[in-house]
Every structure is written in structure tokens, then in C-alpha cells.
Amino acid sequence: MDQVIEQYLDLSVMFDSQNLDEVLHGFKYTLMLSVIAGALSLIWGLVLAVLRQLPGRLLAPIRWLTIGYIDAFRGIPMLLVLLIIYGSLGALYTQGVIPEWLGIPRWFGLPDPFWVGVMAITITYGAYMAEVYRAGIEAVPPGQMEAARSLGMSHGQAMRFIIVPQAVRKVVPPLLNDFIALMKDTSLVSVIGLIEVVQAGRDIQAETLNSSALTLGAILFLIVTIPLARIVDRLIARQQAKTGRGGPESPVTTGIAGA
Amino acid sequence: MEANSDGTPAFTNGPILRLENVQKRFGDLEVLRGVDMELNRGEVVCVIGPSGSGKSTLLRCINLLEPPEDGHIFLEGREITHQARAERAGDIDFVRRRVGIVFQQFNLFQHKSAIANVGLAQTKVLKRSYAEAREKAESLLKRVGLADKLDEFPDRLSGGQQQRVAIARALAMDPHVMLFDEVTSALDPELVKEVLDVMRELAAEGMTMIVVTHEMGFAKDVGTKVVFMDGGVVVEEGPPKQMLENPKQERTQRFLGLVLEH
Numbered sequence: 444m445d446q447v448i449e450q451y452l453d454l455s456v457m458f459d460s461q462n463l464d465e466v467l468h469g470f471k472y473t474l475m476l477s478v479i480a481g482a483l484s485l486i487w488g489l490v491l492a493v494l495r496q497l498p499g500r501l502l503a504p505i506r507w508l509t510i511g512y513i514d515a516f517r518g519i520p521m522l523l524v525l526l527i528i529y530g531s532l533g534a535l536y537t538q539g540v541i542p543e544w545l546g547i548p549r550w551f552g553l554p555d556p557f558w559v560g561v562m563a564i565t566i567t568y569g570a571y572m573a574e575v576y577r578a579g580i581e582a583v584p585p586g587q588m589e590a591a592r593s594l595g596m597s598h599g600q601a602m603r604f605i606i607v608p609q610a611v612r613k614v615v616p617p618l619l620n621d622f623i624a625l626m627k628d629t630s631l632v633s634v635i636g637l638i639e640v641v642q643a644g645r646d647i648q649a650e651t652l653n654s655s656a657l658t659l660g661a662i663l664f665l666i667v668t669i670p671l672a673r674i675v676d677r678l679i680a681r682q683q684a685k686t687g688r689g690g691p692e693s694p695v696t697t698g699i700a701g702a
Numbered sequence: 703m704e705a706n707s708d709g710t711p712a713f714t715n716g717p718i719l720r721l722e723n724v725q726k727r728f729g730d731l732e733v734l735r736g737v738d739m740e741l742n743r744g745e746v747v748c749v750i751g752p753s754g755s756g757k758s759t760l761l762r763c764i765n766l767l768e769p770p771e772d773g774h775i776f777l778e779g780r781e782i783t784h785q786a787r788a789e790r791a792g793d794i795d796f797v798r799r800r801v802g803i804v805f806q807q808f809n810l811f812q813h814k815s816a817i818a819n820v821g822l823a824q825t826k827v828l829k830r831s832y833a834e835a836r837e838k839a840e841s842l843l844k845r846v847g848l849a850d851k852l853d854e855f856p857d858r859l860s861g862g863q864q865q866r867v868a869i870a871r872a873l874a875m876d877p878h879v880m881l882f883d884e885v886t887s888a889l890d891p892e893l894v895k896e897v898l899d900v901m902r903e904l905a906a907e908g909m910t911m912i913v914v915t916h917e918m919g920f921a922k923d924v925g926t927k928v929v930f931m932d933g934g935v936v937v938e939e940g941p942p943k944q945m946l947e948n949p950k951q952e953r954t955q956r957f958l959g960l961v962l963e964h
Binding site: 591594600 | 827871872
């Protein structure tokens, strides 16, 4: 029994100063990936959602392209996107098609797997988040757009000042859920060579035949994700209390991205 | 001579609004089957009729929220129902600068305070300065009796208060014509009067108005003309007293019989 517990919770492995350094260094990458790719996904998702709602026959091709993009990247595993980008950028650079700064992106002194990870996550989660924003935009009563247009605002002005601000408020909880999923998915970037927290734990596991460094990684994830989950719960409860008092249409409360 | 907000001289000749054979359908449903109407400056036309008769659609056609499929609308002598795509944007701008609308469901911007509701389009559409827009919003909200509610959000206001903010919001754009789409239908009975009083005042000040309503008392006191619509056409129109007390058409008589009975 002791051996079983030791396999997962050997404190001497967990807090060995070199191991601890490696795990924390890995977790730093995990956090940086989550924050940078998370912020970019939030922006890219909103751009996609707004493009999808453009009015009129003239802009229909843009709408179709956007829908095609969202459908595609919601349906492809992120791992595959990651591998395609990583391999193809390197190859295109070697063939002289694209410059080095793009082929092997090492911006701000961070390694190229990091930036390829940021790209793959943003491309994929942008599509997820676009769908969340869309649900929020569609949950704003149509009378809001009509009132804005009747006062002489253009479609763009109405979206910017009236529709999107209300939509975003409605979808904060599902967006946070997506962010939690995104954070967990950053571990996939290890397959192209980034030593984030999971890969760091794996390396130690291979060396010591002990899994405690991975357990430590799990604990680090939970320290971030559990408070986030509680915040989501509280926001949903607050929104429901509001709608229960006869407030505006009930908001969307569930995320759609699975981990 | 007063000028328009976009600098063009004010319009003075002929009817301010003229509808010719306006038609609108939604799929197979013909909602408007050829409506003709004329509105002169300072007139208050009250449109009555059973639900589904096309009254609301008529208002939505006039300000091009639902562009009519056929027929012509002239606002201040200019056609606003061009079919060519290139001209439509110009039509819409022209109408929205001159025609204000107030909706049954208020449609206040839920994330903005009362004063921001009234101020926003002034700064974004008319490019007024923030200070100017705020001053105007404040004076309009005072005028509709909401001087003490400037910073309240819509969900903290009663229906009657929200509707008065909505009226102020439309007036802030200096419209030449105001459209009212059953603006008291969603209100509790005790809140109807405060909204109608604001509208009465507006009419007394000479605002040109089209009022779709079930308030026959209002139509009789304030209206300069009553129009009865049924089945997507104007069945009968005339002076309020005659229309409400001695309608000529049998359909009008039947409708008024049902409405005034209780």
C-alpha cells in the first residue's frame, strides 16, 4: 500500500529542488500559453462572430466563409491543427517560401513550439468562442437592433454600441468554461516539443519511475481551474437570479467546447 | 425658417408624408394590400383597427424597418422607396433623420442609463458633442417628467417610465414626424395616462404624429384624423368625432361596437 501511495505522492520526488524547478518552469509555459492564446481566442472569436452576422446579400460570401471556417475548426482535433502548422511552417521555410521569422517563430525570446501552440489554440478556440458569442448575440432581443437602427445608427454602430456589449455580458460564464478547457488543452503542445507542465512531469516520471511530479502538475492545474469554476457558478447564479425577477431573456449558460 | 439637422432647408410645401398603394407581404401573408395615406404638418393621425390589420407593419414600412414590396412613400416630397440598391442607403438615412418611432415594448438599451439611452445616438449619429447631447437628454427627460431618474437603468424603471424615456430618446434626434406603435398596450392600466399625457403635450406643441392605438379617448381628444384599417387596407377615414360616433362603413361600426361596448 505504501508503495502505491509513494508512486503518486512521493514528496521527495515532488519537492526535489531540480524536479520542482522543472515542473514550475513547465507550468510557467502552461500559464503563458493559456493567457496569450486565451486572450487572442477571445478577440478572434468575437471577430468571427461579428463577421458571421454581417447583413445583406452583398456580404453573404463573407458570412459563408466564416461559417465554413467555424465548422471546419470545430470539427478537427486541435492536435492535428498543431501538427499541420508546426510541420508545414518548418517545411515552407526550408523551401524558401516563407521567411525565417514566420517559419521558425521565436518572438520575444520564446521557443517556436510555444508560438505554434498559440496559433493552433487561437485558430481552434476562436471557432469555439465564435459560437458562444453568436449565442449571446442571438439572445439579445431583436428590438434592440431595431431601436438602434431607427435612431439612425448603422448596422456596425448598432453592433458595436448596443448588441455586442449586451451579448458579451450574457456569455461571460460559457467563455470562462471554454477558457478552462483551453488551459487543459495547452498540454497538447508538448507533442511538438514544448516542455510545459505535463511534459516536465513526464520527463521526471521517465527518469525516476515515479509519477509524483505529474501529480504535482495536476495540483497546479486545479489551483487555477477550481476557483475559475466557482466564479462561473457564481456568475450563472447571479444571472439566473436576475432573469428570475423577470429580467431580459435567459442567457446561454453552457459552454460547448469539450476538453 | 428652421433648418434640418443635416443643414438642408426645412420642407414646407404639400403633405409631409404621402403613401401610395403601399404593399407588404411576409411569405404568403399579405399584410398590407395597397395603403394610401396623406399626412400634413402638425396633424395627428390615429390609426385604429383589429390586431393583424397591418397597423404596426404600416409604421414599420414608413421608417423602412420593413421596406414595402410595392408602392411609393414620399417624405417631405422625396421618394424613400427606391428599388435600386444604390439609392436605398440614402433613403434609409433620409428617413431615420426625420422620422422617430416609439415601440410597444419600449426597446430601451438595457445596458445604458436613461440619460445614456437618450444621449447615445445624438453623439454617434448627429455627431453632437458629449456635453451638448447630455444637456439635450437632460432637458428632454425633464420634459417627460423624469428629472429624478437620469441615471437609472431600464430594469429599475416602471413600464410607463421606460416608455417616456423611449419617447425622449426618439425626440432627441429632432424628428419631423413621430410614429407611435401601440405604445401603451404593454403597460399596466395605471401607467397608461402618464404616457398619453406626454403624447398629448407633444401634439399640442405641433408635432406631426401617426399613432397606432386602442385608446379611443385619446384618438377622439387629440387626433386630427382617425383612420380605420382592416385586412391590410384603409377601410375608412375621417374626423375623429364622426369616425368614432358615426362611422359609415359596416366593418368600422362592427369594430367600434366591440371595442366601445365594455
